Amino acid sequence: MAATTGSLPSGLAICVTLPDLLYLPELVTGGLVWILVASTHVEPPNPLAWVMFVSVFCFVMTLLWVILFIAGCHRNASAWAAADFAYHAIAALFYLSAGVDLAFITFLMQPGDFRLYQIDIAAVVFAFTATLLYFIHAVLSSLRWKHF
Template sequence: MASTTVGDILPTGGRILTSIPDLFFIPEFVFGGLVWMLVASTYVEPENPLGWVMFVSVFCFVMTTLWFFIFLCGANQSKIWPSLDVGYHFVAAVFYLGASVPLAYITLIRGEAVKLIPSGVPLNPLMEEILKKYRLSIAAVVMSFLATLLYFLHTIFSAIRWRRS
């Protein structure tokens, strides 16, 4: 039985854009960044659950960027990196799931306020603002659950790669 080294398992440089788990880096950047921007554009109210959503989106965006550059520079060649890769992406998936659910709940609450707006009537600025925040919240929820899915898939494929190493 031939032994494999970590160098055979974890890609470095441009090869990270051709391996299955690491291909998820770019969509994770995009959807995580969109969650961050969409939630921030709604003035982060109420602060308590949306503050957690902001923390998760900023934390995961920064850590994924750092993780991407570690892989890009080839600093991921010690034996511990496959397990660290699985661990980080699992934590990110759990964090995003923990942020997506309250974000969806806040969006449902905003939807109740939108139901109070009469249809067919010209909207005043307050009604337009409520509708705008509701639409931004819907987009943020979709992006947040997509980011959760991407981090979860990255975790699964990283775990498969870890088991092979």
């Protein structure tokens, strides 16, 4: 599967081209971070606000981005390629900061309730997985943008 050059895919073509193939794993891992963090109890709850913001924001924006690409709303391909790179680079940076924050909170947490501790560890793993996916998408998007 090669990245497209000269034009951006639309419709179901985003399901077979790189970096657009990464949208589904980004949505799944981001949704899992959102669900896992929402299912835990941390005192005080404020430190996880950033993690929740990042997971919800990136999930919604990625879903909107997918819908726009499927609908073929990208007329000026060069500008959309640049915006695709910018969004995924920002999302990778956001998820990196949220993953570090979540890992630090989990590290400080006393594993009194081992089930909640395991949920937090899973959320940390998925946060860093989402970071990696968004970073790879940003790199591949920058290469695609370079070809315009």
